[in-house]
Amino acid sequence: MARTPRELAGARPDPAFEITLDGRPVTALPGQSVAAALWAAGILSWRTTREGGRPRGAFCGIGQCYECLAVINGVPNRRACLVPAGAGDAVTTQEGHGHAGLGV
Amino acid sequence: MGMRDLASESAGFDNAPAGCGGDGAGPVGDVGNGAQVVPGRPDRLGSAAEAQSDPSGAEVRPADGDEPYDLAVVGAGPAGLAGAVTGAELGLRVALLDLSDRIGGQFYRQPAAALRATHPERLHHDWEAFADLRRRLEASGVAHLAGHHVWTVERVEGGAEWAVHAVTGADGGEERPVRVRARAVLLATGAYERQLPFPGWTLPGVVGAGGAQAMLKGGLVLPGKRVVVAGSGPLLLAVASSLAEAGAEVPAVIEASGYLGYARRPRALAANPHKLAEAVTHGAVLLRHRVALRTRSAVTEVHGAERVEAVTVARLDEQWRPLPGTGRRIACDALAVGHGLIPGIELATTLGCATRRTPDGARALVLDARQETSVRGLWAAGEPGGIGGAQLARTEGELAARAVAARLGRNPGPGGRVRQLKSRRTRLRTFAEAMATTHAPGPGWTGWLSDDTEVCRCEEVSAGRVREAVQDYGARDARTVKLLTRAGMGWCQGRTCGAAVSCLSGDPEPPSERRPFTTPVPLGVLAALPPTPPLPETHRG
Structure with missing residues (x-):
């Protein structure tokens, strides 16, 4: 029984749209969070830690752990598990504290 | 249930320090992982729900004037929904603040509206109970403030009222602060893992x-x-x-x-x-x-x-x-x-509410027979009083709303209903404690840690460094370990590693910390707050 979550829930969303992660196109469904869209594409990490530079992604899924922080449309430290994906959103891997590109 | 034997091969474990853990024993309940407060577009429901928001975004109040709400409910999971709809049905003016854009909390988390799920119930257990609460909410005058991340609750007006402060937006990033005044507050803030x-x-x-x-x-x-x-x-x-x-x-x-x-x-x-x-x-x-x-x-x-x-x-x-x-x-x-799961009680502990140690070594709020915390005027329902699942949460939410109505001089409904709810609560709490x-x-779980296992994910603090703080520098509790190593000092404020650090420090007491901010708040929001006059001594937590 090769069922998908969409089939199980009987989802009938409007057509999918595109966002990007570090310039690479990722398909998102209307309503999905940025983290959900990335998971759907098989992507599990979009941040590197401040000290060890290790990869991280969504962990708690409910906005409590802050592991899923990403740079979204130039704004760092957004919780990707809470922020809905929007057509054309540019998501960038957050490196360290996320302010490197901002000159602060 | 089929069991496979997965044994064989060595993994090499060493000694396990004592420290935490519970009193040990048995199966299976509907533990919801609870609601958590957060985000902001006022998604108002029902005709009487025309809450007003002044242009600066500072204060939300009922449509019919300057009066505060009777009841502000924080969290729209099973407990908060039951409390809000019951309160409204008893004639209270109710504001319901929740971080998500859709009601349900974690247990009844719904697929995003735009996904247009035609069978959301297939992802859930006991969906009918939720559908009932949703219908009653839609028929009520409850002001549903979606996307509101509550970051603190404070007494105002000389202690006669509460001000519930929230930041808004999907992740609280919109920087439009909101303040909701109410005579009573019901905390239905759920739990986290x-x-x-x-x-x-x-x-x-x-x-x-x-x-x-x-x-x-x-x-x-x-x-x-x-x-x-x-x-x-x-x-x-x-x-x-x-x-x-x-x-x-x-x-x-x-x-x-x-x-x-x-x-x-x-x-x-x-x-x-x-x-x-x-x-x-x-x-x-x-x-x-x-x-x-x-x-x-x-x-x-x-x-x-x-x-x-x-x-x-x-x-x-x-x-x-x-x-x-x-x-x-x-x-x-x-x-x-x-x-x-661990009860989400930060808003309450910051106000000085009494807590108890649960059988599984967590900290929950002490509540009286009518769900009131040790701080008068502040009620709680569901997981904050101890992890017990969605059915218990609904029971307690309704009980709390009836108690609030009685306190405010309204009719709390038939006494028989209250007795029935109390009896159900006792039965479900008994099960919850067994669970x-x-x-x-x-x-013994610490026996599977290696010295380089990260304990605090935010600050990248390893088990070895925590052990060093305990063995070499004499730390005996999570707070001292934090000061020595930064474990628990990062973005999540120790929610993720707190239980583990507490165990590793050998402290038998679960961590209880006052956090003035339960969610990140932009400095601009704080700068815009009006000054608050000092409270009379009697109301200090």
């Missing part, structure tokens, strides 16, 4: 069990194709059956406790047959999907270079000490892990 670290748990593909379920319910996605579910507590069975129904292959559920503890408390189980029925439902699903259930076992290591490729599962003794030579690898591309005792972390 307890995590115990193990080697490799920071590898991408390791996700919270509740997190996997939240992402599935809300975004209709899975973390992988072959997902091991591990940890402890009845939530694991619910998560495993959800993942399997949604198309994931689940090779095994790894439960650190046994289920015998429930059998040692036959009365708790006999009085709650619905809990058994629920376990049987999950069990049937797991059987149909050929999911193996391994009790007295734990994932003690995760393998993989860039992401999860396999896990090692080892048997545990009664104290959760890994048994040498029992490790066995299971190939998988994701691991969903959690060790029960907490059964799945309480054993002190």
Whole structure:
């Protein structure tokens, strides 16, 4: 029984749209969070830690752990598990504290 | 339930310091992972729900004037919904603040509206109870403030009223601060997952069990194709059956406790047959999907270079000490892990509310027979009073709203109904305590840590550094460990590592910290706050 979550829930969303992660196109469904869209594409990490530079992604899924922080449309430290994906959103891997590109 | 033997091969464990853990014993309930407060577009429901917001976005108040709300409810999960609709049905003016854009909290988390799910109930248990609350909310005058992340609650007007402060937006980033004044506050802030670290748990593909379920319910996605579910507590069975129904292959559920503890408390189980029925439902699903259930076992290591490729599962003794030579690898591309739930009580402890230690070593609010905290005018319902599941949360939410009505001089409804609710609460709380005792972390879990296992994910503090703080610098509690190592000082404010750090420090008391901010608040929001006159001595927490 090769069922998908969409089939199980009987989802009938409007057509999918595109966002990007570090310039690479990722398909998102209307309503999905940025983290959900990335998971759907098989992507599990979009941040590197401040000290060890290790990869991280969504962990708690409910906005409590802050592991899923990403740079979204130039704004760092957004919780990707809470922020809905929007057509054309540019998501960038957050490196360290996320302010490197901002000159602060 | 089918059991496979996963034993063999060594994993090499050392001694486990004592320190935490519970009083030990048994099965399966509808533990919701609760609601949590957050985000902002006032999504008003019903005709009387025309809350006003002044142009600066500062204060939300009822449409008919300058008066405060009678009741502000924080959290729109089962407890908050029951409290809000009951309050409104008793004639109270109610504001319901919640971080999500849709009601339901974590247990009844709905797929995003734009996904247009025609069968959301297939992702849930006991959906009909939620549908009832949703219908009643839509028919009520409750002002539903969606997307509101409450960051603090304070007394104002000389102690006669409360001000509930929130930041708004999907992740609280919109910087439009909101203040809601109310005569009474009901905290229905749910719970979050307890995590115990193990080697490799920071590898991408390791996700919270509740997190996997939240992402599935809300975004209709899975973390992988072959997902091991591990940890402890009845939530694991619910998560495993959800993942399997949604198309994931689940090779095994790894439960650190046994289920015998429930059998040692036959009365708790006999009085709650619905809990058994629920376990049987999950069990049937797991059987149909050929999911193996391994009790007295734990994932003690995760393998993989860039992401999860396999896990090692080892048997545990009664104290959760890994048994040498029992490790066995299971190939998988994701691991969903959690060790029960921890009450979300930060808003209350910051106000000085009394707490108690639960049988599984967490901290919950002390509540009186009518759900009031030790701080007058502040009520709580559901998980903040101790993890007990959605049915208990609904019961307590209704009880609290009736108590608030009585306090404000309104008719709280028939006495028979209150007696019925209290009796149900007692029965469900008895079960909840048995559940907490059964799945309480054993002190031996620290035996699967290596010195380089990260304990605090935010600040990247290893178990070795925490042990050094304890053994070499004499730290005896989580707070001292934090000051020495920064463990618990990062973005999540110790929510993720707090339980583990507390255990490692040998402190028998669970951490209880006052946090003036329960969610990040922009400096501009703080700068814009009006000055607050000092309170009379009698109202100081």
